[in-house]
Amino acid sequence: MRARDLAEPFPVVTDRMDALEATRILTDQALPGLVVLDEQGAPLVVLAASEVLRFAIPDYIEEDPALAAVIPEDEADQLCRQLAGHTVAALMPALDQGRRRPVVDANATVMQIASVMSEQRSPVVAVTDGDEVLGVITVHRLLGVLLP
Amino acid sequence: MIVTAALPSVLPSVLAVAGSTTESGTSSPEGWAVGLSIAVFVGAYVLIAGEWVHRVKVSLGGAALMLLIGSATSQTAFFSEETGIDWNVIFLLLGMMVVVGITKETGLFEYIAIWSAKRARGRPYRVMVLLCLLTAVASALLDNVTTVLLFAPVTILVCSRIRVRPEPFLIAEAMASNIGGTATLIGDPPNLIIASRSGLSFNDFLVNLAPLIVILLVVFTVLIRFLFRSAFRPVTVAAATEPAADGASGSSGSSGSDSLAGSGGPASGVGTATATAAVSTEAEVMKLDERQAIRDVRLMRRCLVVLGLILLGFMLRSVTGLEPSVVALLGAGLLIVWSGSGPREFLAEVEWETLVFFAGLFVMVGSLVNIGVIDWLGEHATEAVGSHYLIAVTALLIGSAVLSGVVDNIPFVATMAPLVQGLAAQAGGAQAHALWWALALGADLGGNATAVGASANVVVIGIAARQGYPISFWRFTRYGLVVTAITVAISWPYLWIRYFLLG
Secondary structure, three states: OEHHHHOEOOOOEEOOOEHHHHHHHHHHOOOOEEEEEOOOOOEEEEEEHHHHHHHHOOHHHHHOHHHHHHOOHHHHOOHHHHHOOOEHHHHOOOOOOOOOOOEEEOOOEHHHHHHHHHHHOOOEEEEEEOOEEEEEEEHHHHHHHHOO | OHHHHHHHHHHHHHHHHHHHHHHOOOOOOOHHHHHHHHHHHHHHHHHHHHOOOOHHHHHHHHHHHHHHHOOOOHHHHHOOOOOOOOHHHHHHHHHHHHHHHHHHOOOHHHHHHHHHHHHOOOOHHHHHHHHHHHHHHHHHHOOHHHHHHHHHHHHHHHHHHHOOOOHHHHHHHHHHHHHHHOOOOOOOHHHHHHHHHHOOOHHHHHHHOHHHHHHHHHHHHHHHHHHOHHHHOOOOHHHHHHHHHHHHHHOOOOOOOOHHHHOOOOOOOOOOOOHHHHHHHHHHHHOOOHHHHOOOHHHHHHHHHHHHHHHHHHHOHHHHOOOHHHHHHHHHHHHHHHHOOOHHHHOOOOOHHHHHHHHHHHHHHHHHHHOOHHHHHHHHHHHHHOOOHHHHHHHHHHHHHHHHHHOOHHHHHHHHHHHHHHHHHHHOHHHHHHHHHHHHHHHHHHOOOOOOOOHHHHHHHHHHHHOOOOOOHHHHHHHHHHHHHHHHHHHHHHHHHHHHHOO
16 A cells, blocks of 8 residues: 555645634644645645644743643633734744654555654655645544554 | 963963972872863863853863873862862752752742732732842742743743733843842852852851842842833733744744733734723733642642751751751652652753763862862962952952853852862951852852853743744843942942951
8 A cells, every 4th residue: 555545635725824714724624734835836844733732822831831720711712813813834833943844755655654654743744746745644544544 | 360361371380380399209290281281171161151162061071181181080080079079069959950840840930920920910010020039039049040940931921911021021030040049058059169168058158148139139129120111111912922923934833922911802903002001911910820820739838848948957057967968969859759759750850961061160170279270379369369358359259240241150160269268268267258258249140241141141041032032142231231230339348348347
């Protein structure tokens, strides 16, 4: 089994898209993450759902998680307001962190796919054939076909 | 100051001294070894000051070279109180790091910080004063870096609630931490080294330095009213998010630290805060529930008990005969057993880098003591000073302050301590004390002078930058120079009156 056989269609999200809108796609389709494409349609980065949360949380809470508890409930409920007015680009982790993109070649075996997912801790990988993105493979899909 | 300034001229004479002693048949090292050791030491100093190479690498590399040259041996480096690693300093640091590591997980510090911001009713100046005083008191008992690490995130939270920019608050806290840390034996690493060299006790520090620090803190709280006067005006929410918007494009999600403060609506297009906003910022602070910050009440009580016991142990040294290092280790042990935390947890906060840096540094300075360079310098310093101890105290205070602003104050004090020891032995009495206090005050308060003067400054600037509030070197230094000049200017008459007029 190769990556091209497992690739599923995916919603197109670009780095210019509104952050709230992109997050809504994530929740509506119950995706574990989004493949963000650049202008040319090349995969830029795979944005895990948890990374969207990281953006919505104030930095001081990331620095000191104990502070999460002191925020009153009604304000905590408004967490996603933070996303308003930002583009997907703002949500993306810095690309210069030497982090490799979770992308696999169309010919990759499941072992390769699993290895990329595990190493990059990414719940979803993009499948590419040259410059073209064929689709995505989620961790659920992969495990689903692999389970004996 | 004396060390670096005098070294070039020292070299030939030290070589001569060493040469003559070798001829006379003692086991002193060869002249070339003395020259090389001094070169290694000066080189290491320059590298640490210039920050071209990581300071841990420099101190270990320097120590390794000293051992290779033969100016230190395993005997002198590991087992000698005079010329080796000061295990009292290392283990005191280790013990306190373990205690702090367990305590900080309880949420105690967040609780106190928010509680005090609420007592200040969200008024910016009062909040700044209370946070600074808290930082100062905490720094007197804990490591300065730990203290600012604990208070910086909660400070940014509070600032976002009261809609002021957090940078001035963070700068003021770093300074309060350096001032507060000066008050006790355990407050600042230079004090640990001084205590170990001089034999001065925890109580000596408390009785001699703490009163001055109280005065300095009072002056500081008045001073910040003027230094940071522009910081107390509420800013528009849009302006407050401004740096965050820059950061969002590049760094990892460093945006909108004060988003929740603006929960009334999206951040854009909010007008200037007015009198009504002042009322609402108070409400914003009052809405925080500090009790929620405490994760484990039982553990928190135990931590407080152990911290209390450790302090008691420090103060009762003359009764119990236990060294501060032993007290800290016993306290850490008690807390480990009592909290039931595993090695991974209680060792998590131990900064091995710092401990190793100290070890290397002690070996390097110890080598100079071992080969007689420090003695030689000490003799000359003693000669030069004669009986003019007030001049020596003044020079130490101001010289240490100036140098500590530029160089890491830990290697500086490690080098100066054996020198001052010689001077103090000669002076005796109150004036011997004054020399030590001048070194401590100069080195600790001098740390405020520049953005790189003290580790606390560097750490605060680092956190601020990560959170999207970059503080430039000069911005910090502009305030730092004023605070250092004023605090040192007040310290001098204190030393003069207390140890020369009255002593």
